[in-house]
Amino acid sequence: MIENNLYTINERIEVASKLAGRNKEDITLLAVSKTKSNEAILDTYHLGLRSFGENKVQELVEKYHTLPKDINWHMIGHLQRNKVKYIAPFISCIHSVDSTRLAETINKEGIKNNRVISILIEINMANEESKFGIKPCELAEFLEYIKTLTNVRVDGLMTIAPNPSDPENNRVYFNDLYKLFVDNQAKKSDNVSMNVLSMGMSKDYMIAIQEGATIIRIGSDLFGSRS
């Protein structure tokens, strides 16, 4: 079943890329494996996937220790500062950075682990009360602050769009985030680059790709629905 799901997702990635005049190779499928078993993850691993996203620190750390070491683990859920230390040694990218205090803690743990940690800034595009993320207008100041940190590198932006009744409804948020992304490419510095745009989930990834996503985060369309 997972094999068929992956086949369909790859086909859709190709269709959406073509519509937008993009190369499908420029889009990374992040397999969102939260709540899924090691067996299910290994199934997709054996089909070639190497990037997995989790939203809980404990589950992430357990899976990291059990599963093959060439997996790139991404933290996509809200992250508490006191838990950064558990993932700092190995995490490939933290998508959910939404405060300068959190960035500062990640920086400290980066220094302790002698590595530069890749982060994305989470933006709350639809201004939803229930969602984490900074406001678009807060980004410039945030990036100014990040420039002072030695062991954090901002690779781009992330958003969690509203759960759509019609995926087209999210196009405006993806397009607005893309514009913000491009506007801030001019403000590059040693540790701020804008190369990664993490947006789009099972219901709306085809729209996100058309609007410029470079990472799409897919859980249920790949693994089946979560209980």
Ligand SMILES: *Cc1c(COP(=O)(O)O)cnc(C)c1O
């Ligand atoms: C769960 C989750 C996803 C995947 O959601 P699906 O709708 O199952 O594809 C993507 N991003 C984040 C941040 C998530 O928490």
